[in-house]
Amino acid sequence: MAKVKNPVGPSVFSGELTIGETEIKCFVVDFHDGQEPKRLLSGRAVTNAFGLTGRGQGMTRFIQNKRIGGQLSDSLVEAIENPTEFPITPSVTALGYEASILPxxxxxxxxxxxxxxVPANQQKLVAQAKILQRGFGTVGITALVDEATGFQYERASDALQQILNMFITDELLKWAKTFPDEFYRQLLRLRNLPFDEFTSKRPSYFGHLTNDIVWKRLAPGVLDELKRVTPRDSKGRRKHKYFQRLTENIGHPRLREHLTAVIALMKAADTYEQFEQMLNRSLPIYTPQMTLLQD
Incomplete structure (x- = not known):
């Protein structure tokens, strides 16, 4: 792990991301512009990780491959075509690709x-892609890069609290229906239960499902903080709804965006297990490693 600190320009943290027998050069670049630091991967290291050698076309060879190129989203193509320039030493710059594109x-x-x-000349490529997929697990590429570069130890001690302050307010907002009926309609369908539009009663375990589907995936530490600021009554029930503690400018809009994405995944799934797989792929849980805060 190495670090290049520049009091004027970006701070750069570098390391080797090891997955199985594959090593990928990675960087975290903090531009000190108030934006989230960028997690970047060396393009040559990525192509080498897939078993593609030679200097040639680099990352664009994925776009030019007719079969693979057809599977790439517009945003993924844009990310591949527009790498980020950053300093690897005070006098030398390099190009890096957003780590989030690798999964x-x-x-x-x-x-x-x-x-x-799979054609013989593509078998190693596909095999390596599957190995890398397993390596990501449920932790996520961001946490792996932060660990590999040592950046997780450099975050300010109040980094998590800054995130929570954006999402959670001390003031109790007026109750308003936030979770659309369609959320419960689809959840009941996936759990093979009937939907009754004339009642708001749900199985008691739906609270645990909602924590998993929504609150654990909204932002780092949000669920724990909501539990802390939302006390229980004498019967052990929460006195208020979690969403009443969300900030109006960031917390609530992010919740609505999340629910919209979740409902779309629900509608696309035939079973709860299939939904879980798509949910973990698209909206992974923020694990302790992903909170971006280390004691």
């Missing part, structure tokens, strides 16, 4: 050959 790229490669015989 999506793996999925695109695997999906491209799903149901097809």
């Amino acid at each position: 999506d790229l793996c999925w695109a490669i695997v999906d491209a050959y799903e149901g097809f015989e």
Whole structure:
């Protein structure tokens, strides 16, 4: 792990991300502009990780591959075509690719050959994509890069609290229906339970499901903080709804965006297990490693 600190420009943290026998050069670049630091990967290291050698076309070869290119989203293509320039020493710059594209790229490669015989010259590529997928697990690429570069130890001690302050307010907002009926309609369908539009009663375990589907995935530490600021009554029930503690400018809009995405995944799933797989892929849980705060 290495660090280049520049009092005027960006601070750069570098390291090797190891997944199985594969090592990928990675960086965290803090531009000190008030924005979230960028997690970047070396393009050559990424192509090497997939077993692609030679200097040639670099990352764009994924776009130019007819089968894989057809699986790439517009945003993924844009990210590949527009790497970030950053300093690796005070006098030398390099180009890096957003680390978040690597899981999506793996999925695109695997999906491209799903149901097809993989050509001999592409077998290593597909095999490596599957190995990398397993390596990400539930932790997420951001946490892996932060650990590999040592950046997780450099975050300010109040980084998590700054995030929580954006999402959670001390003032109790007026109750308003926030979770649409469609959320429960789809959740009941996936749990093989009937939907009754004339009652708001749900199975007691739905609270645990909602914590998993929504609050654990909204932002780092949000669920724990909501539990802390929302006391229970004498019967052990929460006195207020969690969403009444969300800030109006960030917390509530982010919740609505999250619910919209969740409902779309629910509608696309035939079973709860299938929904869980898509949810974990698209909106992973913020694990302790992903809170971006270390004691």
